[in-house]
Structure formats: C-alpha cells, structure tokens
Amino acid sequence: AQSVSQHNHHVILSEAASLELGCNYSYGGTVNLFWYVQYPGQHLQLLLKYFSGDPLVKGIKGFEAEFIKSKFSFNLRKPSVQWSDTAEYFCAGGVGSQGNLIFGKGTKLSVKP
C-alpha cells in the first residue's frame, strides 16, 4: 500500500542550528513528492516539490530536500533555522496518474530564540 512516513513527531532546535526532517515513502511506479508547511494559525502551504530530474530540490525560505531513490527518502533540510520556522511540516507523495496526495503525520518544529 502507498504510504508516507515521517520519523520525528516533535523537533526542538535553537536558532542557527541545522535542520533535517526525515520522510520515507512506499510507492510503486513514478512518485512525486512534496513538503508542505503549516505555520501557527495558518493554512498549509507548499515548501517544495520533486517530480523528476535533479534529486536536490530547493524551495522557499532556504529549505531544500533530497530525493534518494535507493533509500525511498525525501528528507527536508535547512542549514540554519530561524525562530520564524516554527511550524508543522508535512511530507506528501502521489503517483503521477492519480489525483490525490498521501500525507505523513507531520513533524512539529519548535525553534527557540
């Protein structure tokens, strides 16, 4: 069955620390992968997406993610987090011929000033 799993439920970092949030997927066929962010009190917004090509994708606000096919992973990274990155982060995946996305359970990131 298709699934997306996120390893960390809650991550707490100090400002300027580096971030890596794990995401693994289980799909057959060509997979499209996404990271969404939900800031407190706001709706879900797209951070970045991977369809094909360069496995290192860059998104907004200095975030990037690397697609590693051999590990079925699509981890999110940021070299230096800011307090304003405090939010919940969701990894999602879908198969190109289908309409819906499957979301992971999310990782809450708290950044201490």
Add this chain to the structure above:
Amino acid sequence: GAGVSQSPRYKVAKRGQDVALRCDPISGHVSLFWYQQALGQGPEFLTYFQNEAQLDKSGLPSDRFFAERPEGSVSTLKIQRTQQEDSAVYLCASSLGGTVRRGELFFGEGSRLTVL
C-alpha cells in the same frame, strides 16, 4: 477569490445531527480535494473532484459522508448523523490541473468540526 475559502470555520454539532461544510476553490481550478485531519495527525484523503466529476471517493470513511460539486466550482461535504469520531478539521484544497503532476495544492484554512 484570492484563495480557497471554507465555511463555517468552526462547527459544533450534537451527536446525530447532520452538518454541511462548504468549500469555495480558487476560480478556474479544475481539481478539488477534501481531507480530514484529526488532532496530531496528517491530512487524510477523503475525496477528489475534477470539475463536477467525483473521480475518487475511496477515502470517505462511511456512507454517512457525501460530497458534491454540481457545477464544477463550489463543493459541499455533508456528514449525516454525526458521531464523535467525526470530530476533526476538514480541509479543502484546489489545484489548477488534474493529476498529481499539476503541482501545488492550495489549501483553505479548514472547518473544525466538534461533535458532542
């Protein structure tokens, strides 16, 4: 409108009541999705429309859940005889194209349903 609009933002229902949740997608967006997000969980897919056609309703948890998009624009998610386990945030999202490769889903702020 500028974004996806959902109403009501908050709904409290007594167990057994029927509720209707409305979604107004971004103008011109072909695809519309409904997701259910329970507390501490990620969004769970409920159903998907392409224009007025409901192409996938495999995520609807029971026959008490019904969704429609009669004119290919506004959509309504109806829950009949609500149960406590229906308490969740119901998210609506729209996108310009028709498949996952369309790119971005634009989400509304959700309708939080509490069933007492």
